[in-house]
Amino acid sequence: MHKTLVVAWREFKATAMTKAFIFGAVMVPVLMIGLAALGPVLFNPTPPPLTGTVAIVDPGGKLTEAAKIEFQPENIRKRIERSFREQAEQVGDMSSLSEKAGARGEGLSSIVRPFDLALSLDSSLGPADLESLKFKLREGGLVAIVTTFEGPAEGSQTDGAKATPARLYVPSNMNPKHTGLIEDLVQASIGRAKIAEAGLEVETVRSLARPPNPTTIRISREGEEKPENTGAKVFKMIVPMAFMMLIWIGAFVSANYLLTTTIEEKSNKVMEVLLSAVSPMQLMGGKIIGQAMVGMVMVGMYLALGLAALTGLALMDLIEWVDLVYFAVFYVMAYFMIASIMAAIGSAVNELREAQSLMTPAMVLLMIPLMLWLPISDSPNGMLATVTSFIPPLIPFVMVLRLTGGEPIATWQIVASILVGYASMLGMIWMAAKIFRVGVLMYGKPPSPVELLRWLRYR
């Protein structure tokens, strides 16, 4: 065992204590944290400063009255905040944040920062002045022009101008956020004018037009009631996928390191030197353990990052501690299964290029869980999910998808899949050891998959 650990430690050092690994496994998460921190700045919902005059040419005067209310700075700010909240809830990622901010009495102002906004309305000019207003707009003297009639080009004279839905004129270089904001404000003003024209109370109609969502409460078997976090719905879909991907990437990347270091030892012809000191089983065991440590560092980094993000977004209730236990159980299973395959392939070939033909069937097998994500997430207790929970290389991925999805899974299935999985894992390690023992000393033409199986029978 001592020699196995010596091999494991060298394997870990040679892989994890390199600039490439440190950049990949440490810098990438750090960059992700940085990006998350910069996110609010990069995707700032607050528009840039906007000051100036909006001219309204509204012979009837109804729109002007409504616009005077809608263009008030306080109403503009409320509109921006509401629009942001609606978008965030659609994505599902910021509702808790906004709730938290609300709980602190900050409203969305902590997210939507105050911006320099000063729009004044000028409704003193009539349709005849439209051309001079357009000139003023081009010269930068106006922010926008709103009209509620067809211009002189269509009408013969001013008095004959026809009332039409409003038109909005803006400079060609106007910021899209500003354009959208003014469009919103004009639309709100038209709505307000129409509601008033119908003799109704504006706030009443608006609140009726936006009925609140029902509050969903989940009741556990034990009778515990927990209100569903609306923003959590999307996360609930993402969490199982994230767990599965973490297992897939963690196990696959570290097993891939195992493949490359094994091939390197063969192509550098250091293999026979090593085998004079350790048995093939000790060598393979040490390499697998060493890369398992590499994988743990990598997965640990990402897992910690994910948990920190969930804690920050107050979404930790999406994950139960037992999920982390399942994750660990199935990560170990997945890693050793993939590592066995990679160790066998790595031992059998002389160069990375030669590994491709043997890797293809293995890769096809490993891609299956990614394709099964949607059907299994949709129906965690369906036939497909249940059957694939007992097919060895798929077990860890399918089970993690099912177990972290929230829907209860029969205990016998959990226990049976763990037993079948670990038994298959041991079988795969045994087969890999057989192939490894023969393969490490084979040089020349790389074997076919059939020949690999034949090596299992070698003495």
Next chain:
Amino acid sequence: MGDSSISIRGVSKTFGTTRAVRDLDLDVPRGSICGFLGPNGAGKSTTIRMIMSIIYPDAGRIEVLGGNALSNKDRIGYLPEERGLYRKMRVGDFLDYMARLKGAGGPGLAKRVRDWLDRVELPQVLRKRCQELSKGMQQKIQVLAAIIHEPELIILDEPFSGLDPVNAELLNHLIKQQNEQGRTIIFSTHVLHQAEQICDRFFLINRGVKVLDATLEEIGVRFDPRTVLVETLNGAVDFSSIRGVRSSRPMGSSRSVEIEIDERSEPQQVIKQIVATCDIRSIELRRLSMEEVFVRVVRSDLGERAAQVAKEELSHGTPVKAV
């Protein structure tokens, strides 16, 4: 087993249709330096790999240090023919790693690594990466990796290949030193004259079959010298007409002639006749080289044709064709 470090009985190994080793018996006495000689492809590396339990014989039995190589790995130092280094690893780390794998870790290891590098005149490479070393330097590091744990049995497969004469001499010295400290050493080579300088026992193998197993003294007795080197005062002379001379060959442009005496004649009688023929500056009855011993053994066992093939193989270093 007795006083043997390695004992091989009736070992055979076949790869596909090639019989690499046939019914081999061998005993390597404790404390000896044994040369395992033969042309490339003779079966030396296959035998060594079987001794090391890296591959297994199809038939026969191998005993190493009273057990098998697997159970005695830490007592054996092995330099394989196919050898390499971790290209990106530092030399010091590599030697440290190999020593630990051989169960020779511990507090004094760093010092031992430095001492060994000093002994092979490479103290400056401790912190260098292996890929930065020349081929000769790498070879010395590989030899160190095989012996750094101070094993009692050292097996070196073609240790001299790729070494320049200065480094070959250094390695010769190192091997002798290890032997003087009581270690058993067996090394294979197809360059027979190198083995002559340091070995006290020789195993000659040809196409998987052992053709000679003897000490240097036994070889001296069995293969009495039959080559005479003559330097004349008056230019090259043809001695082939002298009775008992098989061949007479001038050596280059000098006045020296190499004379081979046939097996039925007495060398002393032939020398007397030579001296009587012309004025002689010097005359010497030359001991047979291992190469000549090898060719003669093959000739007596397998005939003239096989001897010629063996001779060619030795001079080319590779097998020429099947016998």
